[in-house]
Each structure stands twice: as structure tokens, then as C-alpha cells.
Amino acid sequence: MSTIEQFNKYVMPSYGRYALVLDKGEGRQAVDEDGKQYIDFGSGIGTNSLGYCNEDWVEAVCEQAHKIQHTSNYYYTKVQADFAKSLCETAGYTDMFFGNSGAEANECAIKIARKYSFDKYGKGRHNIITLVNSFHGRTLCTLSATGQDVFHNYFFPFVDGFINVEANNIDDLRAKLDDTVCAVMFEYVQGEGGVMALQQDFVDEIFRLCAEKDVLTIADEVQTGVGRTGKFLAGDNFGHKSDLTTLAKGLAGGIPIGVCLSVDKCSRVLTPGTHGSTFGGNPISCAGGLAVLKKVNSEGFLDEVSKKGQYIREKLLTSPEVASVSGIGLMIGIELKTKNAGDIVKAALDKGLLLLTAKSKVRLLPPLTITYEEIDKGLDIILGLLNS
Ligand SMILES: Cc1ncc(COP(=O)(O)O)c(C=O)c1O
Structure with a gap:
């Protein structure tokens, strides 16, 4: 029985889930059971604020578990x-x-x-x-x-x-x-x-x-x-x-x-x-x-969150398919002109990018530690899908 079959047999169906089994994560990338990597623009739903398995965080958590x-x-x-x-x-x-x-x-x-x-x-x-x-x-x-x-x-x-x-x-x-x-x-x-x-x-x-x-x-x-x-x-x-x-x-x-x-x-x-x-x-x-x-609380961290948010907004607004970009900092909603947000999220998944929706918008809540390189990779996928 596959993981998904086993899960669905025993867990109440209160969520509509994507057919994706995540196995591990590192930094801002999640990895599925087959080893495929995904850039994470959702951080859970804004929970993995430092990304996956941040070293200092893992050390703190493990030390406490031992204590x-x-x-x-x-x-x-x-x-x-x-x-x-x-x-x-x-x-x-x-x-x-x-x-x-x-x-x-x-x-x-x-x-x-x-x-x-x-x-x-x-x-x-x-x-x-x-x-x-x-x-x-x-x-x-x-x-x-x-x-x-x-x-x-x-x-x-x-x-x-x-x-x-x-x-x-x-x-x-x-x-x-x-x-x-x-x-x-x-x-x-x-x-x-x-x-x-x-x-x-x-x-x-x-x-x-x-x-x-x-x-x-x-x-x-x-x-x-x-x-x-x-x-x-x-x-x-x-x-x-x-x-x-x-x-x-x-x-x-x-x-x-x-x-x-x-x-x-x-x-x-x-x-x-x-x-x-x-x-x-x-x-x-x-x-x-x-x-x-x-x-x-570290020096300059929150300013970087704002700057990255601004960077993402500006890039998104270059797409003729984007009607508006809402939110503040790294909490971003993308209103689309003609495309369906759910379809974009599914298509992004195939291409190795995790996204969220909020009502009719595509929603981004990337880890606060995301790098510009990772942002660019993720945005290439999003813009590719929106402009195709
Ligand atoms: C603004 C807000 N309040 C409360 C909640 C509920 O949080 P939880 O699911 O941890 O109970 C959420 C979850 O999405 C939320 O976005």
C-alpha cells in the first residue's frame, strides 16, 4: 500500500490534499519520497519561518529533547x-x-x-x-x-x-x-x-x-x-x-x-x-x-524580509497576467486576471515549487530566510506559468 493509500485509509478526510508525500527538507527545499526537490514558497502555512532544519534551531530543539x-x-x-x-x-x-x-x-x-x-x-x-x-x-x-x-x-x-x-x-x-x-x-x-x-x-x-x-x-x-x-x-x-x-x-x-x-x-x-x-x-x-x-532579532534580518518582499512584488508585477499584488513583506497575495490560482499551484508543484492559495489568489509565505537565488528560481517558475 502506498503512503497516500495508507494515510487515506486511516486518517479522516478533513483536508483536500495534493498527491505529494514530503520526506525531508533542507534550507528552503523540501524533498519528496522519490527524491524530487521543491522550492518552498509556503513554509508549511507560514510555520517553518527559518526554513527546514535550520542548524541553530535543530540544535536548540534536540538539546532540549535530551534535557x-x-x-x-x-x-x-x-x-x-x-x-x-x-x-x-x-x-x-x-x-x-x-x-x-x-x-x-x-x-x-x-x-x-x-x-x-x-x-x-x-x-x-x-x-x-x-x-x-x-x-x-x-x-x-x-x-x-x-x-x-x-x-x-x-x-x-x-x-x-x-x-x-x-x-x-x-x-x-x-x-x-x-x-x-x-x-x-x-x-x-x-x-x-x-x-x-x-x-x-x-x-x-x-x-x-x-x-x-x-x-x-x-x-x-x-x-x-x-x-x-x-x-x-x-x-x-x-x-x-x-x-x-x-x-x-x-x-x-x-x-x-x-x-x-x-x-x-x-x-x-x-x-x-x-x-x-x-x-x-x-x-x-x-x-x-x-x-x-x-x-x-538579529541585525538587519527584518529589513531583509521587507526588501525580499518588495523584490518579489516588483518581479510579479512585470507579468501581464497579474492584476494586483497584495500583502506586506513576505506575506503576498497574487490576484490573477484570467488564470485559476488552484491550477497554477498544481502546475507549480509539477515543476518543483510549493505554493499556497488564499481565496482566488495565489499566496506566498516563503521562509523568512529565503535567498534571492531561491526567490529567482521560484519566480521563474511562477512567471513561466503565468505568462504561458
Ligand atoms: C489569522 C489566523 N488566526 C488563527 C488561525 C488558526 O491557527 P491554527 O490553525 O494554528 O489553530 C489561522 C490559521 O490559518 C490564521 O491564519
């Missing part, structure tokens, strides 16, 4: 304390909570927002504004938060208390941000929604209104965070710092982690027994995360 792989959250480990310090200092937050995924990080932020409001104002101020076309995760609560009807099927009843506002519609925001609302939650760049950056004036208004009404701001930076947009947090591109920021995907370089960062004012909302996670803060993930933070 202590897990302990319950009734005890402390130094690697967790070191990671938390480094992350809070890098991101400019006072405190954080440890989970294992983006959805968990968002669940935590939602719980903090509701409890912050409950503790201060009592019942009835529990609604959270999220944006149309957002994506916040696959748990029932984060699906409910997600502002896309396509996700609101089958699993009824969904979690109550989410109000959708149209992205970039200031009037809609003003009309719906009433005294039942405890938080506004948003992605600076809607990733799954088609790599759509919010407009500066809309973001400004979110922060202005929330400050005025003591409503918390929650930035879901699960996809945009950890250097992806050329700043450590995408919020830095907009000059804003949310009360709560969630991170996951690229944070530990490809092993599970999810965190909710908090500013001082809501950093003590969670008290013993109000939230938890058995695996949250896994020491191996923390060790991987420390290696990622060290690299991302």
Missing part, C-alpha cells in the same frame, strides 16, 4: 521563562499565556477580553466585534468569531457573542461598537481571507474608539506575526499596539505553539483555574521559539 521534553504546568522550567522574557521584550508586551495553536491563542484572547469586561463592568458587555472575511481558527468559538458564512455550517449551535463589521467600513464600526462590546478583534492583513491589508484610517479608528470606550483591541497576528511583514508584529507597520496579540504559526519554527500577549492592564485577568493547557509552553517548542527569536 526535558515536558512537564506539567504545575511546575516551572527555565526554557519557558527564557522564551517568555525574550518574546515579551521583543514584542513589547508585559505578559503572555502559552497554548499550542493559533485557535487556542485566540480562545485565550477572547476569554481574557470577556473576563476583563466582566470583572470591571459585570454581565452584558460580552460581545466581540470581528471583521467580515476574517479567519480566527477551527474550534467552535474561533469559527464563531470568524466572519465568513462559509464556516458557519453543520456544527450548530455556534458560540454566541460575535458581531461582524465590514473591514475598512468606519461607519459600520461606529454603528456596532455599542456598550455591549468588550473587544474588537482583527487581522492587520487578512490571510485566509485573501491577503487583504486593512486600511490605516480604519485601524486608527478601531484604536481611537476602543481607547475611548475601554474596549480591548485583539490583534490576531497568528499569520502576520514574528517578522512575516518585515516588522516583528504587523501592528508596527500601522503604528499601533493592541491590548492583546495572538501569535502561533512561525513562532517556534514549525513545532506547535500559540501565545496570547497582553499589555499591563489585562495581564492579571486570568487567575489560577480560569484557563489552562496541558501542553501549553512545551519546553521543546520554547527552545525552538528561542532560536527563531534570536534569528529574527
